[in-house]
Amino acid sequence: MNARHDLLVVGGGPAGLATALHAARAGLDTIVAEPRQAPVDKACGEGLMPGAVRHLAALGLHASGHPLTGIRYVQGTHRVQAAFRHGPGLGVRRTHLHSVLHQAVSEAGVPVLPLRVGEVRQDATGVSVPGTGLRARWLVAADGLHSPVRRSLGLEVRNRAVPRYGLRRHYAVPPWSAYVEVHWVPHGEAYVTPLGPELVGIALLTGQRAPFATQLQRFPELAARLPAEAAVTGVRGAGPLRQQTP
Known part of the structure; x- marks a missing residue:
């Protein structure tokens, strides 16, 4: 059978769309195969x-979005920072970038x-999606952290490291x-990303499971800048974050 398409991109997030x-x-x-309607919001640091x-x-x-000058690391009273040497970065809402x-x-x-791809089959001339008639010469699996395509192709590797999870929320400050x-x-x-004149994104990465508010209190200096009433989005989470392939 000849390929019906040159390329099938599974996953219509920013990575999949840029590839397409x-x-x-x-x-x-x-x-592109993507079951969710754009734009899709997910837990994300939102810094380019x-x-x-x-x-x-x-x-x-x-x-x-908001231009980013560089990266600053903060631990208690200690600070170290470095400016980007080749132009600014950009803090941008994931939903806007996706759109x-x-x-x-x-x-x-x-x-x-609007298709959810849970399995693909590969042969000498390309890949196919069972039950859909969809076929292509090449495949890009851009279907996220817990990629069903990766599992269907036998590329899942068990990670024995301590699992880490991400939580994200926005504050109108x-x-x-x-x-x-x-x-x-x-x-x-805790990652703080400027996103606009009155908006910052807070992404927390930790190996300990606890609500966002509890996790935030572990960063007293940061928590003092972020009153609960300034939160303008709900908490989104993702994890375990580290995934391995053969």
Whole structure:
């Protein structure tokens, strides 16, 4: 059987959509499978490093957000920081970035099928999705942290490390720095990303399970800047975060 498409991208998040856009502009007959309607919000640090900002510009795309000067690490009274040497980064809401990429893919004529792909089959001439008639010469699995495609292809590797989880929330407070701040305590980190004139994103990474408010209190200096009434989104979580492949 001849391939019906050149490339099947499973997963229509920012990574999958950027891949599909590059492929379509390179002349490949590309299709994306993504069951959720755009934009999709997920637990995310929401900071684009300078390289990602340049890649976005190379695609001819613009996302609005807050310029990022560099990275600052904070542990108690200790501070160390470094500015980016090759242009600024960008703090940008994941939903906004997703919308920008989704629109570009649509304008490029790439179909985004509302299809959940849980299994793929591979043979000498390509890949197919059972029960759908969907077939392509190549596959990109961009279906996330707990990729069903990775499992279906036997690429899942058990990770014996202590599992770590991420929690994210937004606060309507002015950013106090143009740096991404990483606050350290013995059992985790808090990532502070400026996202707009009156918005910061807080992402907590830890191996200990506890509610967001409990975790935040482990960072007293940070918690003092973030009153509960300033929270403007609910808590989203993800994990375990570290995944391995053969």
